[in-house]
Amino acid sequence: MSSASAIPAGLRARRSVADLQWLSVAVILLFLGATFLAPLFEVLALSLTDADGTFSLAQFRELADSSSLRPVLLQTTITALEVTLACIVIGYPAAIYLSRLEGWKASLTSVAILFPFLTSSLVRTFVFIVLLGRNGVLNNALVWLGVPGAPFKLLFNQTGVVIGMTYVLLPYMLLSLIGTMRKIDGTLLDAARSMGASRARVFWTVYLPLSLPGVAAGAIITTILGFGYFVTPALMGGPGEKMIAQMVEQRIVTLYDLPGAAAISVVMLTIVLMAYAAAARWLGLSRLMRPQG
Amino acid sequence: MTMTSEAATRVSNSASVHLEAISKSIGGTRILAGVDLDVNAGEFVTLLGPSGSGKTSTLMAIAGFVTPDSGRITVRGRDVTVLPPGRERDMGIVFQNYALFPHMTVAENVAYPLKVRRLPRREIETRVADVLKLVQLDALADRKPARLSGGQQQRVALARALVFEPSVLLMDEPMGALDVRLKEELQLELRRLQKEIGATVIYVTHDQNEAMLMSDRVALMRDGQIEQYGPGQELYRHPRSLFAARFLGDSNLLKGMVRDGWLDVGGLRIALPTGTLAATGERQAALLRPETLTVREGATGALMSEDGACLYGTVRDAAFVGQAMRYEIDVPGLPEPLLVHQVACAAHAQLAIGMPAQITWDRDDIHLIALGDQDE
Ligand SMILES: Nc1ncnc2c1ncn2[C@@H]1O[C@H](COP(=O)(O)OP(=O)(O)OP(=O)(O)O)[C@@H](O)[C@H]1O
Ligand SMILES: [Mg+2]
Numbered sequence: 001m002s003s004a005s006a007i008p009a010g011l012r013a014r015r016s017v018a019d020l021q022w023l024s025v026a027v028i029l030l031f032l033g034a035t036f037l038a039p040l041f042e043v044l045a046l047s048l049t050d051a052d053g054t055f056s057l058a059q060f061r062e063l064a065d066s067s068s069l070r071p072v073l074l075q076t077t078i079t080a081l082e083v084t085l086a087c088i089v090i091g092y093p094a095a096i097y098l099s100r101l102e103g104w105k106a107s108l109t110s111v112a113i114l115f116p117f118l119t120s121s122l123v124r125t126f127v128f129i130v131l132l133g134r135n136g137v138l139n140n141a142l143v144w145l146g147v148p149g150a151p152f153k154l155l156f157n158q159t160g161v162v163i164g165m166t167y168v169l170l171p172y173m174l175l176s177l178i179g180t181m182r183k184i185d186g187t188l189l190d191a192a193r194s195m196g197a198s199r200a201r202v203f204w205t206v207y208l209p210l211s212l213p214g215v216a217a218g219a220i221i222t223t224i225l226g227f228g229y230f231v232t233p234a235l236m237g238g239p240g241e242k243m244i245a246q247m248v249e250q251r252i253v254t255l256y257d258l259p260g261a262a263a264i265s266v267v268m269l270t271i272v273l274m275a276y277a278a279a280a281r282w283l284g285l286s287r288l289m290r291p292q293g
Numbered sequence: 294m295t296m297t298s299e300a301a302t303r304v305s306n307s308a309s310v311h312l313e314a315i316s317k318s319i320g321g322t323r324i325l326a327g328v329d330l331d332v333n334a335g336e337f338v339t340l341l342g343p344s345g346s347g348k349t350s351t352l353m354a355i356a357g358f359v360t361p362d363s364g365r366i367t368v369r370g371r372d373v374t375v376l377p378p379g380r381e382r383d384m385g386i387v388f389q390n391y392a393l394f395p396h397m398t399v400a401e402n403v404a405y406p407l408k409v410r411r412l413p414r415r416e417i418e419t420r421v422a423d424v425l426k427l428v429q430l431d432a433l434a435d436r437k438p439a440r441l442s443g444g445q446q447q448r449v450a451l452a453r454a455l456v457f458e459p460s461v462l463l464m465d466e467p468m469g470a471l472d473v474r475l476k477e478e479l480q481l482e483l484r485r486l487q488k489e490i491g492a493t494v495i496y497v498t499h500d501q502n503e504a505m506l507m508s509d510r511v512a513l514m515r516d517g518q519i520e521q522y523g524p525g526q527e528l529y530r531h532p533r534s535l536f537a538a539r540f541l542g543d544s545n546l547l548k549g550m551v552r553d554g555w556l557d558v559g560g561l562r563i564a565l566p567t568g569t570l571a572a573t574g575e576r577q578a579a580l581l582r583p584e585t586l587t588v589r590e591g592a593t594g595a596l597m598s599e600d601g602a603c604l605y606g607t608v609r610d611a612a613f614v615g616q617a618m619r620y621e622i623d624v625p626g627l628p629e630p631l632l633v634h635q636v637a638c639a640a641h642a643q644l645a646i647g648m649p650a651q652i653t654w655d656r657d658d659i660h661l662i663a664l665g666d667q668d669e
Contacts, residue, residue, distance in 0.1 A: 190358060191392035195406035195457065196380030205405075209396045 180214025385454030564601030591651030
């Protein structure tokens with residue numbers, strides 16, 4: 001290292017920029033530590049203590065024994081997977097179309113997809129209640145069209161939860177899919193066509209396999225977010241179907257059982273981390289299929 | 294690439310290709326302005342030209358990815374102008390970036406066109422194995438393209454285009470991304486392979502050496518048109534325009550006016566090639582290729598000899614470039630120095646910068662290019 005005076009002015013400026021970057025990274029780490037990691041440790045500590053404040057595994061033993069956690073866990077997992085599936089089914093064709101737009105249309109698409117993030121999910125859920133209610137816009141339209149069986153019960157049951165959560169989580173899926181699809185090299189599709197493949201065959205053998213990493217990444221995000229989702233199920237779900245986040249809320253607000261709530265949270269976090277690790281590994285492997293660079 | 298007879302995939306059905314006045318505009322710009330091209334069955338034809346001259350567009354029109362606004366494309370006499378790319382069009386394409394499927398192995402890539410044609414699995418396996426042996430990639434059959442070198446990827450792309458025995462092979466600058474050594478090696482391999490299987494090849498490059506080395510005929514493109522079409526040697530020796538003369542190889546172009554059987558270049562008299570029928574008053578340029586000139590030490594102050602095949606000047610630059618000496622000679626009366634390439638051997642004494650020089654040539658090595666109104 002040369003002394004400061006020997007460093008040319010330009011380099012010195014660059015060095016101070018680097019120092020600034022280090023500073024900002026440190027601030028961010030500190031912020032994350034204070035707001036995220038510290039509470040997390042507190043939750044962990046809480047779940048491992050009994051009423052007297054001494055170390056105990058009682059909370060977890062109780063959870064393992066109780067019959068209430070397992071059905072809720074199952075229900076939560078099923079809901080998260082259903083929502084993910086719905087996001088794929090709706091998002092995939094939409095993303096194919098949206099990923100082909102160029103110029104201002106592409107910019108508009110990005111803004112439109114990100115727009116819901118600017119409004120509170122509480123508000124969005126209330127809008128859905130208005131739309132999906134027995135006398136809501138959708139059911140009125142179905143009745144007017146003479147669809148047999150209409151009006152349907154779309155609220156305060158599993159259907160309502162899946163519809164609402166799909167709406168909230170779809171943007172994540174779309175962003176992931178569009179990002180991957182934009183990167184697919186069009187000459188690969190041309191090449192397949194020139195070798196005699198039909199459009200359908202080009203899709204199944206080239207486009208779909210190359211878009212799978214985007215599907216996988218989107219599915220991981222929606223599944224994990226769906227797993228811990230609270231607002232929509234609480235407002236749009238029925239009394240019978242409970243998600244795990246609601247169970248946590250019930251322990252805190254109704255039963256004032258903080259250690260119990262903490263224990264459920266730890267179980268949740270563990271499941272999510274394990275799922276994430278497995279998926280990351282799988283994704284890491286699939287990345288090898290992409291061209292280098 | 295050594296050829297074993299059992300490994301050779303024979304493109305027995307190679308076809309002739311015929312382009313007639315192909316034009317295409319995109320967004321108001323004319324990118325093809327009446328392209329005419331005849332390619333015989335089994336011929337290797339190269340589209341050569343500067344960037345943006347329409348080489349890729351012409352190739353893509355033949356491939357069916359660009360539909361011409363007007364004109365006609367026939368393959369083996371059949372009109373395919375508006376036929377979409379695909380099985381019926383029956384063309385193997387090597388794209389500029391190779392377009393290998395990244396999620397498939399080498400063998401799967403090569404098998405793709407055969408699977409599309411629903412050949413029996415046994416036959417697919419033998420044909421893939423044969424063609425991979427042909428391009429010497431049999432050892433890498435199970436690799437993914439990302440783990441291949443540029444030259445290997447190029448050969449996979451070639452194998453994939455050959456394996457279904459298309460009637461025409463189209464290649465868009467397949468050597469563009471390769472280093473010089475590998476390029477030279479693959480050029481010779483590709484040429485040998487093409488002769489061996491008798492394929493019709495239409496090849497795009499902007500490398501003039503590559504074009505002349507590989508092709509039976511070269512089509513020089515300029516501004517969406519074919520400027521000149523013929524064997525490489527003909528284009529090199531008898532270019533019909535200044536553009537063609539300048540694009541292929543180094544050139545000295547002496548522009549002047551014909552006067553009493555001589556070419557008058559700013560007062561210097563240049564003898565016309567024997568048998569030239571050029572009338573007084575015609576504007577012509579004499580093309581003198583640098584390697585047809587001989588340079589030796591000249592007498593100071595000499596200007597011109599009587600025979601009109603000799604000029605005097607001063608050595609402005611002398612550089613050793615390997616197989617030859619490259620001289621630039623300032624000649625009084627010429628706007629640009631003359632370029633001379635002279636084999637570096639004992640027969641030719643080397644000249645140093647600043648020395649007086651005498652340049653001679655055989656008048657029959659001169660090629661005359663008639664100047665149009667737009668050539669200044
Ligand atoms: N899709 C397109 N839209 C508008 N202009 C185009 C399009 N494709 C090509 N062009 C224009 O047509 C002209 C010919 O392009 P082309 O790609 O055929 O050139 P090329 O000879 O292959 O050049 P290069 O050596 O750079 O590959 C260029 O001026 C190019 O800008
Ligand atoms: Mg091109």
